[in-house]
Amino acid sequence: APGQNSGAAYVFERQGNGTWIETAKLTAPDGAPNDLFGASVAVWGSRILVGAWAHQGNTGAAYLFEDHGSGWEFTEKLQASDGANGDNFGHALDIQDDEVIIGARGSKDELNSPIGAAYVYSNVGAFRRLGSGCPGSGGFVPSLSMTGCAAPGGEVTLTLEDGLGGAFSALFLGLTEDSVPLPTGCSVNINPFLMIAAFNLGGSGAGDGGFELPLLLPPDILEGTLTFQTFSQDPGVPGLTASNGLELEISLP
Numbered sequence: 001a002p003g004q005n006s007g008a009a010y011v012f013e014r015q016g017n018g019t020w021i022e023t024a025k026l027t028a029p030d031g032a033p034n035d036l037f038g039a040s041v042a043v044w045g046s047r048i049l050v051g052a053w054a055h056q057g058n059t060g061a062a063y064l065f066e067d068h069g070s071g072w073e074f075t076e077k078l079q080a081s082d083g084a085n086g087d088n089f090g091h092a093l094d095i096q097d098d099e100v101i102i103g104a105r106g107s108k109d110e111l112n113s114p115i116g117a118a119y120v121y122s123n124v125g126a127f128r129r130l131g132s133g134c135p136g137s138g139g140f141v142p143s144l145s146m147t148g149c150a151a152p153g154g155e156v157t158l159t160l161e162d163g164l165g166g167a168f169s170a171l172f173l174g175l176t177e178d179s180v181p182l183p184t185g186c187s188v189n190i191n192p193f194l195m196i197a198a199f200n201l202g203g204s205g206a207g208d209g210g211f212e213l214p215l216l217l218p219p220d221i222l223e224g225t226l227t228f229q230t231f232s233q234d235p236g237v238p239g240l241t242a243s244n245g246l247e248l249e250i251s252l253p
Contacts, residue, residue: 007037009050011072024072028052028063029143030162037063044095047125048072051090051102060089062102064124075128077145080104080119089119100124123251126150130177130227130245131189137164137236138206144230144243150250153219160230160243163201163209167232171197171213174227177247184238189245190227201232217250225249 011024026048028037032055040051046067053060060083064076078100080089084107092103100121107117127146135141142163148156163169174190181187201209209232229245 005034005036006031007035007039007052009038009041009048011048026050026063026065026072026074028055028061028077029074030077032056040090040093042093042095044097047095049093049095049100049124051093053088053091055090057085058106059083059085059087060091060104062090062093062100064100066125066128073129076124076147078102078119078121078124078147080107080117084108086114087117095124098122098124098126123150126249126251128247128249130229130247131179131187133243134184134186134241135237136167136206136232136234136241140164140207142209142230142232142241142243144228144246146228146246146248148214150217150248152217152221152250152252154217156215156217156248158213158215158228158246159210160201161210162207163203163230163232163243164207164234164236164241165201165203165205165209167201167209167234169199169201169211169230169232170195171228171230174229174245175225177227177245182239182242184240186231186240186242188229188242190229206236221250223250223252 009026012020035052036054037052042049048065055061062078086106087104088106089104133141140162178191203209226248230243231240234241
């Protein structure tokens with residue numbers, strides 16, 4: 001469980017008779033005690049952006065949720081590229097369409113003086129989680145995410161967190177979403193299922209394993225989707241453990 005002061009955001013929808021009904025409770029997939037998730041919230045149509053400015057030693061983060069017609073789903077985590085303890089990234093935020101601005105009131109200059117900063121993101125919502133992973137050693141569920149520019153010629157970075165440090169892992173590529181259960185309790189969330197990389201996760205121990213993989217999208221790539229998922233050998237569980245799937249929606253500028 002995330003723990004005390006991890007935070008939450010509640011969604012209410014107005015009914016035809018004027019009353020408000022609670023329809024969802026949103027929490028961070030990697031929430032921890034004292035993150036203060038929900039201290040700031042912005043809404044634009046079917047997108048909700050929630051700040052957690054105390055996440056990871058007051059470095060801060062913001063989380064994007066979207067409703068594609070079947071309920072609110074977490075789709076993206078945003079953090080400052082140069083984030084540091086005490087930045088309070090996510091203390092203030094706003095969203096309009098696929099553009100986001102996020103304040104970090106504690107961000108420091110080159111003299112280490114807290115002068116604050118604002119970060120602008122484009123193409124938010126281009127990355128969507130598919131399904132969920134299955135637990136590995138220590139009960140940790142590997143989490144796959146992506147940041148960057150989802151346009152032809154853009155660079156994106158795949159990040160895996162919460163895996164088993166040193167575990168042998170493989171990254172698979174697909175074109176569409178899928179949901180095929182495996183006997184181990186994991187699911188294949190992408191289709192087709194083409195391995196594009198294999199490596200040992202960095203870190204050591206349960207929940208400390210991960211990687212960052214930069215990818216350059218070809219300048220002549222067409223609009224469409226790519227899907228990704230990782231699987232790892234984990235001696236602490238029968239068979240393999242898996243991350244969630246991830247969909248990248250490529251759009252022309």
